[in-house]
Amino acid sequence: MDFDVVVIGAGLVGASFALALQTAGLRIAVIDTLVPSTSVARDDWDSRIYAISPGSEEFLQACGAWQLLDTARLCAVEDMHVIGDDEISALNFGAYAAGMRELAVTVESRELQSALWQALMEAQHVKVIAPAACHELVLEAAAVQLSLADGRSLRARLIVGADGADSWVRTQAGLKVDTRPYAQTAVVANFATAQAHRGVATQWFQRKGVLALLPLPGERASMVWSTATAHAQELLALSPNELAMRVVTASHGKLGDLRVITPAAAFPLRMQRVQRLVMPRLALVGDAAHNVHPLAGQGVNLGFRDARELARVLTARGAQNDCGDFALLRRYERARKEDIATMQLTTDTLQRLFDTDNAPLAKLRNFGLRLVNRQSALKNLLVRQAVG
Ligand SMILES: Cc1cc2nc3c(=O)[nH]c(=O)nc-3n(C[C@H](O)[C@H](O)[C@H](O)COP(=O)(O)OP(=O)(O)OC[C@H]3O[C@@H](n4cnc5c(N)ncnc54)[C@H](O)[C@@H]3O)c2cc1C
Known part of the structure; x- marks a missing residue:
């Protein structure tokens, strides 16, 4: 030895x-x-999904x-949309604009x-x-x-x-x-979606945390909802149908109706x-x-x-x-x-910027999203850093 x-x-x-x-x-x-x-079970989906960079x-x-890996269980992320809590401000990244095949690939x-x-x-x-x-x-x-x-x-x-x-x-x-505990918990679950995701990963920065829907193969999406622990516990206590409805509301129906295909699991954040x-x-x-x-x-x-x-x-x-x-x-x-x-x-x-009720900061963070969105050179720099 x-x-x-x-x-x-x-x-x-x-x-x-x-x-x-x-x-x-x-x-x-x-x-x-x-x-x-x-060996892994292939008749269901793991609730833990990673976006793997190129x-x-x-x-x-x-x-x-x-x-x-079984390529049928991988999904390319071609675009990423980040939406502010005023629901107007947005920051969009695209693989095509950055001269890449994809921004990431999701895998269980x-x-x-x-x-x-x-x-x-x-x-x-x-x-x-x-x-x-x-x-x-x-x-x-x-x-x-x-x-x-x-x-x-x-x-x-x-x-x-x-x-x-x-x-x-x-x-x-x-x-x-x-x-440093964040006093937040990430709730993860997978959904069948009524509308196609078209390879887009979307994140909503909200006052109650960050909701992300990542594309999975077919008409499916994986959710990571990082939110205050009390809110996470409330989400975990819901029935699958109630949880799906909450996510439809929080994501403004972007992927249409949702159906839970992998039960919710929780990860405390720090x-x-x-x-x-x-x-x-x-x-x-x-x-x-x-x-x-x-x-x-x-x-x-x-x-x-x-x-x-x-x-x-x-x-x-x-x-x-x-x-x-x-x-x-x-x-x-x-x-x-x-x-x-x-x-x-x-x-x-x-x-920290999104975990506050401070009104000037709320304006600033949404303005920041819009500002970065207009700077294509800066966006390409951010993409290059994230895909390394
Ligand atoms: C909700 C959530 C979503 C996430 N999504 C993403 C994402 O999309 N993309 C991304 O890049 N990252 C993501 N992450 C982060 C990612 O999960 C971790 O960074 C990653 O799992 C760390 O891997 P690791 O191998 O370092 O540690 P672990 O995955 O913790 O592995 C540690 C290993 O060590 C073993 N071990 C522990 N103690 C001992 C011991 N004493 N003796 C022997 N073996 C031991 C364990 O059994 C385990 O196999 C996410 C995290 C969370 C909480």
Whole structure:
């Protein structure tokens, strides 16, 4: 049980990171508490849908996972409409105007996770240890010692925490995290729609939160309604028909009548800033390293960019043999700092701007939407940043 890299967490980010190390010449182990699942039910839809950016899609292709997806369950997002709470102000982004094929592709979480598990199981350079629970982590100068609850122990030069927002690795290492709950909960559900979405994702910024309807294959849409927790609880208590009617009203009937096809589920929302992404022999990626509001649909894309960058730094380490070397890991941290800080600032500012009853601010935010909408160069810049 001697490895170069041990990755804790085989979620979307941890699994893709391990796969991306295929040419790094390293011995890798991936540990998860869950039982690996390489097959998914296809008679219903997962309530958790991600909008995957073209940059993330390219990365997942290189990892050997994207090509394992069933294309009939993917849907291209060609346009995005953001509507202000005065119902007049709008900001529209189009793939065509930005010279792209699509802005994003929607995919079910479980579909992508199972493709990643499948690729991991077939990868020659990775040993999967799952299900397994971690017991103790000891960081030494020359190595990391990890013991599992079943008595097994592992030794590695580098440990990577990809174990989500409540990261065990981060806690064991004593890395500081600044957590701010948003007092909001995201309610997600899928609907059959009476009218075609035409590849358009729409977001309504409202005083009660942000409602997003993302396109799914056929006449279906996925909802993420980030709203005050009391309102979320009210929505969750409704019957499927009542919920559908509420969403029709809140979305101004844009997709016509709706019918719930996947029951509503809830995710409490919080902002998390982690001061350091690395320390000697340890690095964090994905939600273990940052947690952002889902209003920009960028959380997992941000995590894929961490995975891509850390894998790139380790693969290009050259004469540096020790993959847990602090100077090497600092290169990763420096490269990721700006992207993470920009996404945290953007999502947090937008959330605050729309989570207020202050009348001048309400005017300003709607004016801001209209202003940005008229600046095609700025819009293209925003699109380029979101699709990376
Ligand atoms: C409502 C909602 C909608 C969202 N929509 C989008 C979107 O459209 N686009 C987007 O980019 N992002 C979106 N996000 C964000 C996205 O869900 C997360 O950023 C993403 O899931 C993080 O992936 P991860 O692999 O870092 O962590 P996780 O998905 O949390 O995976 C962590 C893995 O680690 C394992 N694990 C945990 N602890 C241990 C341990 N101690 N030992 C071993 N294994 C462990 C877990 O079993 C799991 O497999 C959304 C988030 C929410 C709440």
